[in-house]
Amino acid sequence: MSTPSRIFRTRRPLLLTRIRPWICQSCLIRAQRSHTRAVGSLSSDTPPTPPVDPGVKSHSSLSKGVNRNWEVTVGLEIHAQLNAPQKLFSYAATSFNALPNSRVAPFDAGTPGIQPKLNIPTIVPAIRAAVALDCRINRRSAFDRKHYFYKDQPNGYQITQFYHPFASDGRLVLNELDGLATSETVEVGIKQVQMEQDTAKSVFQPSTSPDVPARTLVDLNRAGSALVEIITTPSLKSSKHAAACLRKIQGILRASGAAVDGMEKGGVRCDVNVSIQEKGLPGLGRRVEIKNLNSIKAVQESIKAEIRRQVAVRESGGEIEGETRGWDALKGESKKLRRKEGEVDYRYMPDAELPPLIIDESLVGHIKSTLPPLPDQIISELMSEPFALTLKDARTMVDLDDGARVSYYKSIYDDISNRPDAHSSSKHLGKLIGNWTLHELGGRLASNFIAWEDNPVTPIQMADLLFHLQSGLITAANAKQVLEVLIESRDSNAAVGDVIAEHDLATQAISGEDTELIRLANGIVAQYPDKAAQIRSGKKPNLKNFFIGNLMRATGGKIDVQVCKQIIEKIFSD
Incomplete structure (x- = not known):
C-alpha cells in the first residue's frame, strides 16, 4: 500500500x-x-x-x-x-x-x-x-x-x-x-x-x-x-x-x-x-x-x-x-x-x-480487495454446505452479539469435522452445532444473565461435548447436564471427559434385547393404560414419544434414545 x-x-x-x-x-x-x-x-x-x-x-x-x-x-x-x-x-x-x-x-x-x-x-x-x-x-x-x-x-x-x-x-x-x-x-x-x-x-x-x-x-x-x-x-x-x-x-x-x-x-x-x-x-x-x-x-x-x-x-x-x-x-x-x-x-x-x-x-x-465478507454473504454461506443452517438460524447467528457467534460456531465445526473418527454427516453436524450454539448454550447464558462476551464455555469444550454426543458416548439429556456444569464452574480448562466421568453421565452400552430394560419399559406402559390404548387403536401414535421420554428418565438418561425407541416400538408392535 x-x-x-x-x-x-x-x-x-x-x-x-x-x-x-x-x-x-x-x-x-x-x-x-x-x-x-x-x-x-x-x-x-x-x-x-x-x-x-x-x-x-x-x-x-x-x-x-x-x-x-x-x-x-x-x-x-x-x-x-x-x-x-x-x-x-x-x-x-x-x-x-x-x-x-x-x-x-x-x-x-x-x-x-x-x-x-x-x-x-x-x-x-x-x-x-x-x-x-x-x-x-x-x-x-x-x-x-x-x-x-x-x-x-x-x-x-x-x-x-x-x-x-x-x-x-x-x-x-x-x-x-x-x-x-x-x-x-x-x-x-x-x-x-x-x-x-x-x-x-x-x-x-x-x-x-x-x-x-x-x-x-x-x-x-x-x-x-x-x-x-x-x-x-x-x-x-x-x-x-x-x-x-x-x-x-x-x-x-x-x-x-x-x-x-x-x-x-x-x-x-x-x-x-x-x-x-x-x-x-x-x-x-x-x-x-x-x-x-x-x-x-x-x-x-x-x-x-x-x-x-x-x-x-x-x-x-x-x-x-x-x-x-x-x-x-x-x-x-x-x-x-x-x-x-x-x-x-x-x-x-x-x-x-x-x-x-x-x-x-x-x-x-x-x-x-480486502473487504471482509458482508452479512448477506455470511448468511448465504451458513445456509450452504457444509453448514446447511436454516435461514432463520443463519440470520440469528449473524445478528446476535456483533457476529461473534459465527466465529464460535465455525471453530466448533472445524474442530469436530477434522477429527479422524468423526462419523456424522456434514449436514447433520452443522445443524447440531447450530442448535447447541444458539439455543442450548445461548439459552442457558441468557437465563444466567451472562453476556456472550463472558461466555465461559470455550469452543474446544463445546466441540468435545458435541463430539461425545454425536458419537453416542453421552445422551442429549446428559450432554445438557455437562453443559450446565461447564457454565457453573467457569473453568475454561475443565475437560469434558472428566466432567462426564465425575458425574457418572456416560451412556451405558445396553441393547434393545436387554431383559431388565424391557421389563422396566413394560412397567411404565402399564402405568398409563389409557395412553397405551390410544396408541394401539391408532388414534394417537405420537404418544409413543411420551413413553420413550419416560423410559429415558427412568434410566437416568444413560441409555441411548434409539435403544429406548426400539424397545417401545417393539412393545406396541406385539
Missing part, C-alpha cells in the same frame, strides 16, 4: 484564505438556493399552516389500515462512530467508558485559536463503510461548518461534509435475508456518506431536593469523535422496511470493520424523516424529522406513531408542519422540538481552516 502521505494529498486553495470577508454571505445564498436539495429533505412547496395535532397516540378512522389511502415515505440518517483510535480533528483518544472529560483536547473543548487538523487514519474505516454500501468514492471532498449553538457543541459549529461528501450514490437491497417476504424486494438508495464530528454527551440530573436544582452536565469525551453519517433516499415505505434497512446497515458497518459498536452500546444513532401523501398525487408530503433514536425498536415504533399522527392531522383538515420532534420511548409518543424551515437555518459554509481531501484510487482499490 502507498504511504499515507501519498494516498491522501491535501491542497489549500488560495481562494479559501482570501475571500473570508464575504464567504459567509456567499454560502448563505448558496444554502438558500439549494435548500430544496437539502440532505434527506422530503418537504414540499406547500406553505405550513397551523396543524391540528391530536397527539401521537390518537387513532384515526384508518387506525387498522393507516396506509390504505396514504403513501408513506421514510428516509434514514444514520450516525455511526468510526473504528478509529483518535478523534477526527484532534489528538485525543476515543473512548466510551473513560472518566468524564478525561479524553479532551483543546480543539474538542472549543479553545479559542486552536485549529482543526485532520487525523488521516480516520478516513480508512469511513471508506470501508462507503465501499460496503456500494457507494462511489469521490476523489475530492471538502468540509463544511454546520452552525448551531447548544451545550453539547463547544465550538458553536459542527464540522461535516454537506456540500461535497467523500462518498455518494450507493445502494443496498432488502429481501428475505433481511426478514422480508420471499417475493418482496426493496432497493434503498444511499444518497451520500459524509464524515463529521460527534457532539458531546449531555447528562441530565433531576432535582433531588429543594436545595439542589435540576441541572445538565456535559461530558466532552465524545465531542469530536469521528462519525460517518449515512443518508438514505426517501425510498422506504413502512416502519418494517426502515427497521430492516437500519439492521442491515448496522450489520454492514460491523462486518466491514468500519464501526465501533451498534445501537445497543451507543455507537450508532438514527434520525428518521417521515411524510405521507394521498395515493395517486405526485410528489412527497411535508417531512417531519424524529431525532436521536437509539434502538431499532424505537425507530420502528416512532415511525408507526408519526404515521398515525400525520394521518389524523390530514383527516382533520389540517396540514403537516415541517418540524423536528423528539421521541419518548417510555410514553410511546413524540413531542415537538422546533419548527424546521430548511437546512439554511444551520448556516452551512465551507470550513476555511481545512483544505479539500483528495483520496487516491489506490487506497480505494486496496480496501475493496
